[in-house]
Amino acid sequence: MAATGLQTAFRLLLITGVFACGAWFQANGLLPAILKHRSDVIYLIRQHLALAAVSGAIAIVVGIPLGVILTRPRFEMFADAVTQVVNLGTTIPTLALLALSMSFLGIGAPPVIFALFVLTLLPIVLNTIAGLRSVPQPLIEAARGMGMTPAQILRRVELPNAVFVILAGIRTALAINIGTVPLAFLIGGGGLGELIFTGIDLMEPSMLLAGAIPTALLAVFVDFLVGQIQFWLVPRGVNPLR
Amino acid sequence: MIRLEQVSKHFGTMVAVDRIDMEVPTGAVCVLLGPSGCGKTTTMKMINRLIPPTSGKIFLDGKDTTGVDEVSLRRSIGYVIQQIGLFPNMTVEDNICVVPDLLGWPRAKSRKRASQLLDMVNLDPSVFLKRYPKQLSGGQQQRVGVVRALAADPPVLLMDEPFGAIDPINREVIQDEFMKLQAELKKTIVFVSHDIDEAVKMATRIAIFRDGKLIQYDTPDNILAHPVDAFVSEFVGSDRTLKRLRLIKVTDAMMSDPPRVKAEDTLETAVRLMDEHGHVSVVMVGPRGRARGVVRHEVARDLKGLVGEHQEPLPGIVNIKDDLRSAVSQMFTHGVTWLACVDDDGFYKGYITQKSITQVLGTTYRDR
Ligand SMILES: Nc1ncnc2c1ncn2[C@@H]1O[C@H](COP(=O)(O)OP(=O)(O)OP(=O)(O)O)[C@@H](O)[C@H]1O
Numbered sequence: 017m018a019a020t021g022l023q024t025a026f027r028l029l030l031i032t033g034v035f036a037c038g039a040w041f042q043a044n045g046l047l048p049a050i051l052k053h054r055s056d057v058i059y060l061i062r063q064h065l066a067l068a069a070v071s072g073a074i075a076i077v078v079g080i081p082l083g084v085i086l087t088r089p090r091f092e093m094f095a096d097a098v099t100q101v102v103n104l105g106t107t108i109p110t111l112a113l114l115a116l117s118m119s120f121l122g123i124g125a126p127p128v129i130f131a132l133f134v135l136t137l138l139p140i141v142l143n144t145i146a147g148l149r150s151v152p153q154p155l156i157e158a159a160r161g162m163g164m165t166p167a168q169i170l171r172r173v174e175l176p177n178a179v180f181v182i183l184a185g186i187r188t189a190l191a192i193n194i195g196t197v198p199l200a201f202l203i204g205g206g207g208l209g210e211l212i213f214t215g216i217d218l219m220e221p222s223m224l225l226a227g228a229i230p231t232a233l234l235a236v237f238v239d240f241l242v243g244q245i246q247f248w249l250v251p252r253g254v255n256p257l258r
Numbered sequence: 259m260i261r262l263e264q265v266s267k268h269f270g271t272m273v274a275v276d277r278i279d280m281e282v283p284t285g286a287v288c289v290l291l292g293p294s295g296c297g298k299t300t301t302m303k304m305i306n307r308l309i310p311p312t313s314g315k316i317f318l319d320g321k322d323t324t325g326v327d328e329v330s331l332r333r334s335i336g337y338v339i340q341q342i343g344l345f346p347n348m349t350v351e352d353n354i355c356v357v358p359d360l361l362g363w364p365r366a367k368s369r370k371r372a373s374q375l376l377d378m379v380n381l382d383p384s385v386f387l388k389r390y391p392k393q394l395s396g397g398q399q400q401r402v403g404v405v406r407a408l409a410a411d412p413p414v415l416l417m418d419e420p421f422g423a424i425d426p427i428n429r430e431v432i433q434d435e436f437m438k439l440q441a442e443l444k445k446t447i448v449f450v451s452h453d454i455d456e457a458v459k460m461a462t463r464i465a466i467f468r469d470g471k472l473i474q475y476d477t478p479d480n481i482l483a484h485p486v487d488a489f490v491s492e493f494v495g496s497d498r499t500l501k502r503l504r505l506i507k508v509t510d511a512m513m514s515d516p517p518r519v520k521a522e523d524t525l526e527t528a529v530r531l532m533d534e535h536g537h538v539s540v541v542m543v544g545p546r547g548r549a550r551g552v553v554r555h556e557v558a559r560d561l562k563g564l565v566g567e568h569q570e571p572l573p574g575i576v577n578i579k580d581d582l583r584s585a586v587s588q589m590f591t592h593g594v595t596w597l598a599c600v601d602d603d604g605f606y607k608g609y610i611t612q613k614s615i616t617q618v619l620g621t622t623y624r625d626r
């Protein structure tokens with residue numbers, strides 16, 4: 017009870033703070049300056065989202081099956097090797113990764129999508145593997161003993177029991193992804209980075225903020241969205257949130 | 259019927275199960291018993307081919323299981339694993355319906371079955387069907403686990419220490435419930451246990467394992483009365499004769515058609531009756547034959563009058579359906595050497611004495 021009371025108080029404080037900031041921005045003319053960039057922002061948000069969505073979707077579509085395959089008995093021995101390699105991929109600094117993919121794929125969206133994909137893949141694969149491995153062995157044995165085929169065991173027992181952890185991986189991955197998209201500007205990929213970096217170059221805070229604020233909001237929004245998916249999609253019996 | 263022929267399982271150089279020959283008749287409960295690591299689980303899992311035997315053959319109703327499709331074989335065998343293994347992502351209802359769903363039963367039929375089965379183990383369907391396993395107590399989970407194995411009505415059940423995770427009191431309750439079910443369902447059951455008391459209670463046949471070998475395969479009474487070697491007798495415990503008491507019903511040790519008197523009989527009649535039978539007391543029954551009291555020889559012989567005036571309360575009564583364990587317990591509680599035996603309605607059926615109990619226990623020894 018005390019905790020929820022504290023939470024409500026905190027929320028009120030936050031909202032008041034946001035309003036105060038808004039009022040202050042309005043008063044010193046920053047807000048109208050930001051709003052000047054409105055049409056640019058809307059266009060760039062779309063581009064930003066498209067980059068994140070495409071790279072994220074590819075990472076999910078590749079990452080989950082990869083994680084599933086790497087936990088099948090036949091391929092289990094490769095799991096460690098593959099995670100090592102993917103791990104190595106993420107130790108490369110993001111900028112270096114962008115530069116590398118630019119040198120392969122030229123400039124524009126494709127190298128950005130590729131770099132974001134590599135970045136996003138690791139948490140998804142790792143969490144898929146961790147999630148599937150955390151399914152207690154007795155459950156799988158019970159399923160086998162009752163006459164489920166391996167495919168049925170995967171679909172009805174392993175995935176539902178691992179989906180919370182898998183979604184947690186996707187949540188982290190997408191947060192990283194959205195936050196990294198602004199760097200796309202550096203290799204001509206577009207996105208809200210255009211406003212941020214140009215704003216920095218021109219020493220124009222209103223432009224910088226017009227890029228930075230939506231980026232932050234997008235990250236929060238996507239995190240919230242996946243959180244909701246996690247809440248509603250994960251079966252109630254294995255959902256720690258419900 | 260399940261038949262194992264020279265079945266062995268090697269894990270590398272380690273011999274987990276060594277040339278087992280065994281036959282479980284239809285409708286029997288066969289308990290695999292032995293110390294940890296002796297190969298009970300391995301033997302059981304070879305029956306539904308979760309573990310393929312290294313050599314030897316296993317027949318189900320005369321059919322070699324080597325050739326048949328493993329998936330459909332397993333769907334026809336109920337399986338309760340040691341760790342219960344309810345699927346946490348499914349409701350109790352869906353857990354119970356796993357095999358019926360795999361077999362493609364119509365939904366209405368399988369859900370109705372789930373509800374009936376829950377009822378059978380005293381869990382209210384309206385409360386429990388929609389719950390998730392984590393919302394059940396350990397004992398409730400274990401019941402659902404057992405019921406889940408019964409869902410598609412398989413003729414054969416494999417149960418690996420199904421009641422292992424429950425406290426002793428609830429375990430007894432579930433065992434009793436299960437035996438009641440089994441009396442109705444008459445499944446062929448292979449049941450792993452390491453608890454001799456559980457085995458004696460449940461088994462029609464006990465198989466005692468040691469280091470992968472089948473040491474003795476016999477009825478519970480024979481295992482207790484005639485352990486084949488020192489290992490078995492040590493395993494069943496030095497109190498094995500006391501354990502046998504559980505296996506014998508009061509009716510088997512009871513002297514039936516006993517002498518009796520009524521309240522309106524004279525003490526003379528009572529004394530004559532006692533002298534005739536060489537007894538020191540006689541039970542007085544009501545008008546329709548219910549056991550009411552007792553008249554002692556030493557009281558009756560010096561007095562005149564009616565039985566009803568000099569009767570004393572019965573020192574101890576035992577139901578004819580009880581086992582000898584509760585009979586003996588009664589004797590010690592009341593410090594007597596005999597008990598009146600009555601049926602469910604209280605009618606006097608006979609009496610049981612320490613001597614008759616000793617005799618019954620001894621019969622099997624003389625048989626040899
Ligand atoms: N997959 C395996 N690989 C290697 N050895 C195994 C394997 N499974 C079982 N064993 C060995 O086989 C022997 C018999 O195991 P099993 O599980 O049948 O014992 P158990 O009688 O069921 O014991 P418990 O009462 O502890 O469950 C043990 O020594 C065990 O270590």
Ligand SMILES: [Mg+2]
Pocket residue numbers: 298299300340418450
């Ligand atoms: Mg075992």
